[in-house]
Amino acid sequence: MNFPVLSVIVFTPLVAAVLILLIPANRKNEVRTTALVASVFALALSIWVYVQVAMHPVVDLAAAGYPYQFIEKLTWLSVGNLHIEYHVGVDGMSAPLVLLTGIVMFTGVLISWGVDDPHAPTGIQDRPREFFAFLFLLAGGVFGVFVSLDLFLLFFFYEIAVFPMYLLIAIWGWVKTREYAAMKLTLYLFIGSVVALVGALAMYWTAGQATGVYTFDMLQLEKAGFPLAFQNTWFLPVFFGFAVLGGIWPFHNWSPDGHVAAPTAVSMFHAGVLMKLGAFAALRVGIMLLPEGAKTWSWLIMLFAAIAVVYGAYIAFVQTDMKYMIGFSSVSHMGLVMFGLSTLNRDGLTGAGLQMFSHGVMTALFFAVTGMIYDRAHTRQIPELGGMVKPMPWAAVGFIIGGLVSMGMPFFSGFVAEFPIFMGVWQVVPLAAIIASISIVITAAYIMRNIRRVFFGEMPANLEGHISPITALDKLAIVTLCLLMIALGVAPNLMGPMVQAGVDNILRLLGGA
Amino acid sequence: MYTPTMLLAILPEILLLTLGVTLLVVEPFWKAENRRNAGWLTFGGLLAVLALSLLFARPADPQTVFGGMLRFDWYGFFFKMMFLFAAAATSLFMMDHEKLGRRGESYLLLLATTLGMCLMASSADLVMLYLAIETTSIPLYVLSGFMLDDKASTEAGFKYLLFGALTSAVLLYGFSLLFGFAGTTNLYALKDALLAGRGMAPMVFGVILLLLVGFGFKISAVPFHFWAPDVYQGAPTPITGFLSTASKAAGFAVLLRLFLAAFPGYANWPSILAVVATLTMTIGNLLALPQTNIKRLLAYSSVAHAGYALIGVVAFSKLGVASVVFYLAAYIATNLLAFGAVMVFSRVTGLDDIKDFSGLSRRAPALGLAMLAAFLSLAGMPPFGGFVAKVIVFQAAVEEGLYALAIVGILNSIVAVYYYLNVLKYVYLYRMDGENEEAHPIPLTRPYAIALATLAFGVVLLGTLFGPWFEWSNLAALNLF
Numbered sequence: 001m002n003f004p005v006l007s008v009i010v011f012t013p014l015v016a017a018v019l020i021l022l023i024p025a026n027r028k029n030e031v032r033t034t035a036l037v038a039s040v041f042a043l044a045l046s047i048w049v050y051v052q053v054a055m056h057p058v059v060d061l062a063a064a065g066y067p068y069q070f071i072e073k074l075t076w077l078s079v080g081n082l083h084i085e086y087h088v089g090v091d092g093m094s095a096p097l098v099l100l101t102g103i104v105m106f107t108g109v110l111i112s113w114g115v116d117d118p119h120a121p122t123g124i125q126d127r128p129r130e131f132f133a134f135l136f137l138l139a140g141g142v143f144g145v146f147v148s149l150d151l152f153l154l155f156f157f158y159e160i161a162v163f164p165m166y167l168l169i170a171i172w173g174w175v176k177t178r179e180y181a182a183m184k185l186t187l188y189l190f191i192g193s194v195v196a197l198v199g200a201l202a203m204y205w206t207a208g209q210a211t212g213v214y215t216f217d218m219l220q221l222e223k224a225g226f227p228l229a230f231q232n233t234w235f236l237p238v239f240f241g242f243a244v245l246g247g248i249w250p251f252h253n254w255s256p257d258g259h260v261a262a263p264t265a266v267s268m269f270h271a272g273v274l275m276k277l278g279a280f281a282a283l284r285v286g287i288m289l290l291p292e293g294a295k296t297w298s299w300l301i302m303l304f305a306a307i308a309v310v311y312g313a314y315i316a317f318v319q320t321d322m323k324y325m326i327g328f329s330s331v332s333h334m335g336l337v338m339f340g341l342s343t344l345n346r347d348g349l350t351g352a353g354l355q356m357f358s359h360g361v362m363t364a365l366f367f368a369v370t371g372m373i374y375d376r377a378h379t380r381q382i383p384e385l386g387g388m389v390k391p392m393p394w395a396a397v398g399f400i401i402g403g404l405v406s407m408g409m410p411f412f413s414g415f416v417a418e419f420p421i422f423m424g425v426w427q428v429v430p431l432a433a434i435i436a437s438i439s440i441v442i443t444a445a446y447i448m449r450n451i452r453r454v455f456f457g458e459m460p461a462n463l464e465g466h467i468s469p470i471t472a473l474d475k476l477a478i479v480t481l482c483l484l485m486i487a488l489g490v491a492p493n494l495m496g497p498m499v500q501a502g503v504d505n506i507l508r509l510l511g512g513a
Numbered sequence: 514m515y516t517p518t519m520l521l522a523i524l525p526e527i528l529l530l531t532l533g534v535t536l537l538v539v540e541p542f543w544k545a546e547n548r549r550n551a552g553w554l555t556f557g558g559l560l561a562v563l564a565l566s567l568l569f570a571r572p573a574d575p576q577t578v579f580g581g582m583l584r585f586d587w588y589g590f591f592f593k594m595m596f597l598f599a600a601a602a603t604s605l606f607m608m609d610h611e612k613l614g615r616r617g618e619s620y621l622l623l624l625a626t627t628l629g630m631c632l633m634a635s636s637a638d639l640v641m642l643y644l645a646i647e648t649t650s651i652p653l654y655v656l657s658g659f660m661l662d663d664k665a666s667t668e669a670g671f672k673y674l675l676f677g678a679l680t681s682a683v684l685l686y687g688f689s690l691l692f693g694f695a696g697t698t699n700l701y702a703l704k705d706a707l708l709a710g711r712g713m714a715p716m717v718f719g720v721i722l723l724l725l726v727g728f729g730f731k732i733s734a735v736p737f738h739f740w741a742p743d744v745y746q747g748a749p750t751p752i753t754g755f756l757s758t759a760s761k762a763a764g765f766a767v768l769l770r771l772f773l774a775a776f777p778g779y780a781n782w783p784s785i786l787a788v789v790a791t792l793t794m795t796i797g798n799l800l801a802l803p804q805t806n807i808k809r810l811l812a813y814s815s816v817a818h819a820g821y822a823l824i825g826v827v828a829f830s831k832l833g834v835a836s837v838v839f840y841l842a843a844y845i846a847t848n849l850l851a852f853g854a855v856m857v858f859s860r861v862t863g864l865d866d867i868k869d870f871s872g873l874s875r876r877a878p879a880l881g882l883a884m885l886a887a888f889l890s891l892a893g894m895p896p897f898g899g900f901v902a903k904v905i906v907f908q909a910a911v912e913e914g915l916y917a918l919a920i921v922g923i924l925n926s927i928v929a930v931y932y933y934l935n936v937l938k939y940v941y942l943y944r945m946d947g948e949n950e951e952a953h954p955i956p957l958t959r960p961y962a963i964a965l966a967t968l969a970f971g972v973v974l975l976g977t978l979f980g981p982w983f984e985w986s987n988l989a990a991l992n993l994f
Contacts, residue, residue, distance in 0.1 A: 025878055076980060077979060080831060080987060081832075082832060082983075130878070162894075166937075167941060183934065186934060187927065190927055198916070201911040
């Protein structure tokens with residue numbers, strides 16, 4: 001067996017979390033350094049995996065038997081007719097998301113480092129040891145879900161990715177709403193996941209009794225050929241159980257509250273990666289294992305997604321709190337991902353894959369900049385801010401670039417992602433594409449308004465002289481995220497072909513097309 | 514006629530008795546200040562019993578010994594190992610307890626009740642079974658009321674005794690009727706004897722109800738759970754921990770063996786148990802929600818956990834039994850960890866309300882982590898044992914087509930997440946009055962440190978490398994079919 005690179009990526013944050021907990025609580029800088037080293041290591045490996053998959057996106061299905069790469073397979077439990085495997089691998093759909101997780105983890109550590117100034121603390125200064133340990137537990141879970149090829153393993157990592165959110169938000173979050181938001185988020189996500197779990201167990205036994213092979217292995221379950229009635233029944237709980245985490249309307253309510261209450265790095269993780277987890281799992285388990293069910297219900301997903309796109313954008317437009325604005329814009333943009341998934345055609349799915357990455361990077365950047373502003377100005381109310389371009393020009397440039405991505409400007413990643421989605425929807429229901437495109441206008445309106453008010457305009461007198469410059473680590477994080485969005489916008493071929501290879505695999509399961 | 518197997522079958526029991534006698538003889542000669550060493554002796558002795566039994570007394574094919582009194586099989590053996598483990602952890606927890614720690618008789622009672630549980634797990638005869646149950650129960654009554662100058666403790670002991678005596682009587686009545694109908698007391702002869710007298714079916718159904726009352730009390734299933742919160746709250750915390758884990762597991766051990774051996778022909782008891790399981794989970798969880806005392810919260814949570822485990826019993830399949838055994842193993846480690854953490858806290862502060870845990874993670878980060886692991890495992894989150902255990906129990910239910918029961922279980926675990934996380938909120942988020950947690954550390958004494966570290970490790974181990982443990986559970990389950 002080759003070097004088990006995926007396992008190393010998954011276990012790096014988990015092992016780092018344990019190591020961090022062993023460091024004495026007062027050694028804050030040692031804790032941060034360990035976190036940084038671990039995140040750089042995981043990022044480097046995920047870049048390597050990405051490059052490998054990007055160079056050979058198409059796996060010869062006839063020779064290998066499966067369209068995944070870097071496969072590792074170990075028996076975890078095999079007793080009676082209960083079989084659980086540790087089975088991981090990546091394809092063109094998941095490799096960008098692994099990279100995204102690596103990037104958000106790296107930039108999240110940079111942003112959380114902060115300045116330990118007792119008068120104006122930034123970043124995480126209260127119990128950083130526990131903070132980074134829980135954050136890395138979360139990161140390990142996220143990596144795990146993206147590479148899982150076994151349903152049980154997927155649930156295992158999925159739950160690991162969910163529960164640290166409660167602690168991270170409740171402990172380090174925004175004082176006013178953290179308890180409420182953390183509990184709401186955890187219950188929503190937990191309900192979603194256990195509902196999906198019942199579906200997974202049903203699949204396990206149904207496939208086992210039909211084929212005689214009892215397995216959670218998704219590559220086997222793909223071939224199970226579930227009866228149509230079974231697919232139609234179980235598609236809804238499985239897809240929407242996961243899609244709760246993807247923030248799909250009408251189950252999105254936890255998401256903006258969670259974003260607002262979470263500390264900066266957790267908001268980045270939450271909107272940047274965790275919501276993709278929901279969309280990804282809904283795709284991998286819902287659409288890929290129950291393709292006929294997906295065909296039956298795609299109209300419902302499209303309807304919900306269209307509402308999410310427009311409604312999310314409109315609610316974002318009327319917010320005065322920057323974090324709520326970005327939170328609802330995430331609902332809108334994740335709605336576009338679901339929109340793409342609902343088309344079940346090549347363009348739509350490819351767009352959804354690209355949008356997951358693009359939105360992840362963009363929203364991580366938004367939350368990073370908002371966090372920097374809030375740490376210094378102690379307010380996120382748009383009317384109370386102004387003139388931020390002077391004290392923090394890097395942050396301003398970053399936010400503007402993020403805004404351009406968000407509006408779907410050409411030469412930025414947002415365009416590359418959203419254009420195929422609308423093309424895909426147009427092929428299915430042209431009217432839906434037209435209605436959803438209203439959101440682009442609304443998005444442009446609130447992003448531009450925000451940029452003008454917060455970064456330009458007059459700085460309120462009470463803030464004058466109180467805004468300290470951002471740190472070099474903050475700048476590094478901003479530059480990393482911006483460069484990615486521009487690179488993908490200018491050269492979509494860096495990601496397009498590999499996502500298409502992943503999509504081809506999904507289309508194969510959907511039968512032809 | 515004597516065979517070596519006979520001795521091997523009761524090797525753990527013999528060694529436990531030897532340990533108890535040694536303790537009884539040695540302890541009076543120790544000076545008062547050294548009496549705490551009785552705890553180390555008990556702990557070391559229990560570990561030795563565990564190790565020796567694992568090395569020498571592993572069962573091969575199931576066989577009955579002592580004229581059908583005991584059955585020497587994996588099922589009983591695996592449960593015995595769990596009881597010994599729980600007793601070893603409990604002896605560590607007892608050492609620094611103000612009232613229990615320096616009294617040799619408390620350890621002796623612990624050994625006696627463990628001995629009874631070991632016999633419960635392997636009994637194959639109604640008479641033997643009843644004796645074993647009483648051997649288990651009587652020391653527990655005494656231990657629950659051990660703190661004579663504490664009103665709550667004496668009340669707990671007395672309440673437990675009254676409830677226990679009543680249900681024992683009901684159970685004994687059931688046993689005697691069973692003997693009357695079948696003409697045999699041997700568990701494995703009961704089935705054929707009962708089937709031969711088919712006309713008795715309605716009467717046998719009545720007997721089943723009587724037995725369910727008896728075992729329902731042991732495992733604190735609704736509606737026989739009323740004693741649990743009061744006794745759990747009043748009894749010395751180490752004993753509560755033992756009561757809620759090992760004693761409950763022993764009840765399940767007997768329930769499974771008796772019902773699978775004697776009543777496979779009567780199809781209606783699983784549906785009664787399904788109702789009991791639903792009620793137990795739902796009422797346990799709903800009543801846990803408003804609790805303000807951590808011991809009462811854990812009491813109701815342990816009622817709810819009996820309900821989850823009952824799902825596996827209802828499934829009435831190999832996987833179902835294996836899932837119950839595994840669930841109990843995970844539950845024992847988890848709940849002992851939870852009670853251990855509570856104990857450490859209460860010993861130093863003298864408080865056991867949930868709000869008193871404010872600021873715990875700043876006062877004692879390691880203890881906070883132990884609480885985190887225990888409560889997340891109880892809530893059924895990976896990578897802790899509770900997650901795998903719950904999934905496998907639900908698996909067993911879905912395999913048998915019991916979707917409704919699985920969904921009830923899942924809805925209940927959502928309710929439970931709320932109150933478990935609520936406790937963690939106090940531990941991690943809230944602060945003490947005055948916000949000077951550093952000035953109020955919570956020191957861990959060595960026995961607690963050893964016990965908590967081992968249990969936390971065990972909880973993670975059961976949740977990650979669960980293969981071997983589940984294989985053993987499965988071996989145990991196969992013995993019953």
